[in-house]
Amino acid sequence: MSAAALKLETRFPREMARIRQAGLLQAASGLVWIGQAALLAGTVHGMATGAPGSDAVLPAIGILVLALLRAGLDAAANRRGFLAARAIVSQLRRAAVDNLPRFSPFDRARPASGQVASVLAEQADALLPWLTRWHPARLRMAIVPTVILLVVLAQSWVAALALLIAAPLIPIFMALIGLRARDASDRQMAELGGMNGFLLDRLRGLDTLRAFGAVDATARQLRASAERLRRQTMAVLRIAFLSSAVLELFAALGVAMVATFIGLHLLGQLPFGAWGSNLTLASGLFMLLLAPEFFQPLRDFAAAYHDRAAGEAALAGLARLLEPPAAPILLGEAAPDAAASPIPMRLALAGIGFRYPGEARDVVAGFSLDVAPGEHVALLGPSGAGKSTLLALVAGLLVPHEGAVRLDGIPLDESSAAAARARMAWLGARPHLFAGSFHANLLLGRRFGQAELLAALDLASAGDVVARRPGGLKGGIGEGGLGLSGGEARRIALARAALNDAAGLILADEPTAHLDRQSAAAVAEGLLRLAKGRTLLVTTHDPALAARMDRVVRL
Structure with missing residues (x-):
């Protein structure tokens, strides 16, 4: 069974629905910022035009209420997503453990015990960030930037165009980097499982290694395996740092383009881009506050791309443990109470x-x-x-x-x-x-x-x-x-x-x-x-x- 054959959507429909709900709650939390930004921009505009300080009380209360609502939505989303992801990992582990007794002790293709221990104890945990971060981030990326882009477009088509130009570059470059990230994560997981299997098998045969004077040679092999794992891990980290640098660069460029247009427009240097009239301080500040939030789901999605690569590699390892054995064993149903005295069998x-x-x-x-x-x-x-x-x-x-x-x-x-x-x-x-x-x-x-x-x-x-x-x-x-x-x-x-x-x-x-x-x-x-x-x-x-x-x- 390959990782592709192990479809989480069909195997765990209820849990995956909860993870999608977590993504929707996070998207709702992101959209709450639109209301906060509007209240904040209006308050600053009023203070700049000489409005009394008492006028800022109600907007401040509104901002506080929306902040509490946003925190509550985030907490509910994180809890719902984590519980669903933990249930999926636990069920996959249980299914793998239940499948292991089906492998006959005479089955030559039976997975090595060290590899099994590595997959169940370590690699399976890599599914949690993939399920709790990447899946909700993908859904949030599809909703929040679209809504914010429409809101900004209602204020200024130039600012919306700047966001629209910068936004696709992040997923494109993340997809290119993600191909290498997936390969690197596959190699890292394979090396981790191989090293654990090698260590466990050699510990079991330590007396034989001592008898043949092979302890030092085995230690060198283990050291070489650990060095290969270190190189694979550092390769994964280099790709993760590269992806972070790319997403921060394009996000910063997008915000800078919006800020530059708004500043020059308010100074009268670019007297176009708004619908029908010039932008005000309130509308300009409102768009400027929305710009970082427009890129935040894209940044979260890109940051979780490494989690996806590691999660898919871990899922592939679990899928191998769920494969039907080549030489199966007869497990049978629960045995009835046996007779008290032996009866010779034919x-x-x-x-x-x-x-x-x-x-x-x-x-x-x-x-x-x-x-x-x-x-x-x-x-x-x-x-x-x-x-x-x-x-x-x-x-x-x-x-x-x-x-x-x-x-x-x-x-x-x-x-x-x-x-x-x-x-x-x-x-x-x-x-x-x-x-x-x-x-x-x-x-x-x-x-x-x-x-x-x-x-x-x-x-x-x-x-x-x-x-x-x-x-x-x-x-x-x-x-x-x-x-x-x-x-x-x-x-x-x-x-x-x-x-x-x-x-x-x-x-x-x-x-x-x-x-x-x-x-x-x-x-x-x-x-x-x-x-x-x-x-x-x-x-x-x-x-x-x-x-x-x-x-x-x-x-």
């Missing part, structure tokens, strides 16, 4: 075919398999044969292009995925452990008592892993299982899977890979204890584990 794969997006050949083609309830089956085959892909297809983490997965005779689809997954226990090849306590990593937000946790640890032969750590279950684990060996991390993950009492199907992906003989034996024993009375489908290269299965299927 598994049937019929003519399964799957190809990763962009690949030239199928990873799995025409594969069929029937697993009886309570049967233990091992999938053996060389790396790349599709063993892990098959497990992902059974779990609904990938969707087959052809064929069907049936669990207890029910096709696995969007309507049945959640209920089926509630009766599965998953042990991935690289189980992720979060930074926190053993207790939090085992529960994952679920509710279990102390006795149930200890029973799961005992089943997985992981009780000694927790007992050796200070604090026991309250003891800490580093990000990714830092501080645990590979075998210990697998046993903790196995205990986490054992807490699903309703699991009738266990899916284990290479549970003993890269483990020494003792650790592999401990994990295998725990897995078999967990699988007792349940259906087990395991992928493995371990002949010792495969020999303990009821059946071996070679790919």
